[in-house]
Amino acid sequence: MTAYRARLTEIDIHRLIKATNEDERAAAAHKLCRSMDRAELGEDDRAAAQKILRILSQDAAELVRRAMAVTLKASDLIPRDVARRMAADVDSVALPIINFSPVFTDEDLIEIVRAGSAVRQVAVASRPTVGRDVAEAVAEVGCEQAVRALAANDNADVAEAALGRCVDRFGTSSEIVAAIAYRQVLPLTVTERLVELASDAVREHLVTRHALAPETAIRLAAFARERATVDLVDQASSQSDLPQFVQGLNARRALTPSLLLRALARGQMALFEHGMAELAGTPMARASLMIHDAGPLGLRAVYDRAGLPPRLFQAYRAGVDTWRQLQAEGVDTSGDDFRHRMLERFLTQRPNAPREDLAYLMERLDHDPLPARARLSAAA
Template sequence: MTTTLSQADVARLLTDPSEDARADTAAKLAEQVDADGLTENERQLAIDIVRVMAQDAAIRVREALSRNLKHSKHLPHDVAEALARDVEQVALPILEFSSILTDEDLVAIVRSSSGAKQTAIARRAAVSAKLADALIASKNPEAVATLVSNKGADLNDNHLSKVVDQYKDNAEVQSSLVRREKLPLTVAERLVAVVSETLRDYLVSHHELPPSVAVDLVLESRERATVSLLPHGGESMDVIQLCRHLKLHGRLTPSLLLRALCMGDVAFFEAAMSVLARTPIVNARMLIHDDGTLGLKSLYLRSGLPERLYPAFRVAVDVVRENEVDARDEDRRRYICRMIERILTQFEDIGQDNLDYLLTKLNHYAA
């Protein structure tokens, strides 16, 4: 079916000047503005008619123009701006797609509008730093969530820090921010304090974080910590899934496992060993808590962890088996102190970073 404006369309418009006829004509006319083969006079005539139709009283007519002119390279700036400032039904296609609008136009519209218009601007294929500033300042969570999800948005550390500060209580914005392809380390660390446990797991598994921050995130949930202090606690599929993500991104490191075990998160250690050794969690748990000395060692060798660290893990697992722990804070503190003291006194070759981390934790819990 042809969409070219014909003499028949003009005749129809003259004999049937209804809203339907005008909208149909507007759509066909809009498509001709960028058509190949038009002379300069013909294109100018089409633009002049578009300019008149952009003032049509019927929203449907103006919407037809906007929808069909959103990618136009020949759309006059004054018409683009008029359509962009129109009602949402007319404005949204132009705001999201038109390259005719300048940053100055868009910033002004962000500051004078709200809701769907701001969100449409945040979806643009390219959003400059200046425009991002205006969107972040808009206090529109939907627009900001859309902005931080947009790979074409020019967002620097300062922008992302502002989003963390201003939208720390908004789950939609937090989720979009955490799921950005790349996050500066400083921003990722700041997000730790404000996001939910699920988003913290995502932060650990998909973004670079210092080992000390990563292990603290793994241990953050009180519910998980309580369950993890029971050596034979129930299987936790969410912990296993977290370990799979960490392994996929190269972050299921020996330091993370050792620190988590020293801090009492046995469930995380069991899940990590299951994933690293490619062994069902039930089997991994049985080998870890085997009364003999061979079960843990065979699982450890299959995991690919450094052999030099095996004695430290052996000591930690022995402490787990020797101590019964309940969920009381005081009891848990004593447990962690005993664990760390045993590691530090019986095994020295754990690396300076791990040593510093465990000493810091020991001082914290002892205090």
């Protein structure tokens, strides 16, 4: 320690001052900073080192200040007041320090964010760790690039409200929506909002990674909510917790007659059965028996008990009859081929369904995978 202290003398400063050009001073600054950062410093050594750093941070040559910033960007050796001064320097000096220095407080970083420089906001948002208050500031006033960097930083502690604010401000940015969607952890409310905004690929990621279905319903306007929920059940039909999904829908008043009709028309009998049982307050086994009762009374009884509108009963009746006919024909009711045939046959019956539901079902008929027989015919 004594030997090293001998090196941290005015001689080092004089060597920097006497260097003939900026490149030489920058090289000397780099070597000295690296040596100081690697050494085990006692209290006196640390004070001597910080004295040199204060002088270096005020060097007239940008190259010297940058050499110090890059070499000690992640070091706690730089005093906080020096780090703050360097953060106000030109970008080449400021950005490494802003991006990495551990000596900043959250208040320092929030001040940098609110100052409004886009590149410095990005540097804050990309730090190895970002505190919750800092993340909130970026979400509130950060530029689009900074918000994208924050969303992509899984080491940033971004509260649910801050993520919601990011979506409020930049929900039309596909890059920001994707960055938020690919975070390791997402609050339920944010996940739901992203489904409405995301591309097909990102939506698929949300469904599979963040368990959107079958636990959640989509908080959208009535038409979009029902449509998205049924589409998500396509992804979740093989999972075992459909009863919990249906209970959640009902608790949030999303288990609507329209949703159940769309699910039934697309062959999602499990969702339909669980939904009817939930609305009717009837055990699932009993509801299923009543739905598939060959007589005229079973479906009607559970339908009325569920409180569904009388005007839609014939459309529901057509859906159940179509499903039973296809099942009697030996069609596998679990695949895309069945869903397409179910929807196709249901629509040919001209069911007395609301116009918006028919429009949705027609669109699904156009976009769902063709049955194998249709693909073979097209190939021929």
